[in-house]
Amino acid sequence: MKSLKKVLAFGLAVSVLALSGSALAEVEGTCTLQGGDATFTASYDASANSLTATADGAKAGEQMTFLILDNGTDVTDIVADDILYIDQKEATSSDTSFTGVINLARVTGATTEMLAGTYPVRFGYYNASGDFQIGLGNLVVSDVVAPAVEGVTTDATGNATAGTPLAITATVTAVGGASTEYTWTVTSAPAGATATVTNGNFVADKIGTYVVTATSTYDSTKTATKTITVVDSDPTLTSASIDGDTAAYTDETVTLTGSFVNSGKDGVTLTWSVSGNATLSAETGATTVVTPTATGDVTVTLTATSTTGVEVTDTHTITFTERPAPQQTTITILWGDVNQDGVFNSNDASKIIGGITGGSKTCGEYVLNEVKNTILWGDVNQDGVFNSNDASKIVGGITGGSKTCGDFTLGEESEVVVPAE
Secondary structure: OHHHHOOOOOEEEEEEOOOOOOOOOOOOOOEEOOOOOOOEEEEEEOOOOEEEEEEEOEOOOOEEEEEEEOOOOOOOOOOHHHEEEEEEEEOOOOOOEEEEEEEOOOOOOOOOOOOOEEEEEEEEEEEOOOOEEEEEEEEEEOOOOOOEEEEEEOOOEEEEEOOOOEEOOOEEEEEOOOOOOEEEEEEEOOOOOOEEEEOOEEEEOOOEEEEEEEEEOOOOOOEEEEEEEEEOOOOOEEEEEEEOOOEEEOOOOEEEEEEEEEOOOOOEEEEEEEEOOEEEOOOEOOEEEEEEOOOEEEEEEEEEEEOOOOEEEEEEEEEEEOOOOOOOEEEEEEOOOOOOOOOOOHHHHHHHHHHHOOOOOEEOOEEOOOEEOOEEOOOOOOOOOOOHHHHHHHHHHHOOOOOEEOOEEOOOEEEEEEOOO
16 A cells, blocks of 8 residues: 555546435546556446446556545545545456446445545556556535425416317426426316316316316425316307386385306306496396486496306396375265165165175175275264164165265265375
8 A cells, every 4th residue: 555655646527416324426527647648537326326436558467446535634644544435456467447446335444424525536556567556636525405396386277168178387396306297187176077187288078167286206295286267168158138127216126137148058147237326236146136316217237258258238227216296086986885786775784784794794895894995884874883773874765764974975976085195
């Protein structure tokens, strides 16, 4: 090992990302021996976690030594404890190329764990001329981020047409060389619907709302969801209409019902608006109630809008007026014609007796012993009571007795003023 102190500098381009614990390592570049007649290269085998240095033009049968020294070692004064990794080979009589392999999982002759830093590298061998060659380089060790997926993102929403593919994408943010691949799954769909995602293309056969989820293949706990609204491929919303009264008093309300004609699969939303002196009970839905705030014409508009964007409207005008003041009326009554058959005779007395004894009390539009048009019907003698005396009054009038009944006269027509309600 004394020949190791013979130093001939050369450039060794080696970059190692990490070498301890479960870390990874990586070597970049080549190394060329300077001042001699041979060259060597360095490489890293991730599966074996080892560095390899190979020298061409070496002398057969001679020894080769490959060392990695502790961080901060004085390369002019190496002792055994300075050596972190070592590999020595004895060439055969036919060898002209030496290869040294250092297993980075093994530390020989040192107790110090390899941490981030710069480590001297020594490579020594005899060339074909028999001269011992020594190369010096640096091994740069740095910490590396462990492979991980930080997250998955995608657009929150999207729109598609039934039966037509929609291209969807997601982005996987990864570090440390973790895979950015992901898969799509349909996680929510309308009842009876069929939906798939193939090669990034979403296809659904029915209208409605679907949810698809992108999942990292490296870390299945990292996901992102996207809501897709599928609409009808052939929108056929053609008309809207309003049904309801066209005139009312200002103390009344008018209920309007909306409808539409749509033979497609797309959903339809109904909205209402009003112009004029009135308010609406609802601005969406199939019905609304119009309440006037003053007299005049009120125009209500119904708008039907499909999920595919088709819009149709209808208007409805209502004229609101003040309710007229109630008016009194005058009616003509043949007094004593109790049964309302148009004749005053003994049958009217019989009707009264029948009503008193359990017979029918109905007399045309009147009812015995009930008030109508300010008259207690059947109270022929106008004493305020309906009883058998009223039948007697009729019989007396027919047989020559008095026909006067208060303001009325038996067998004569009289006008009755009915006040406004």
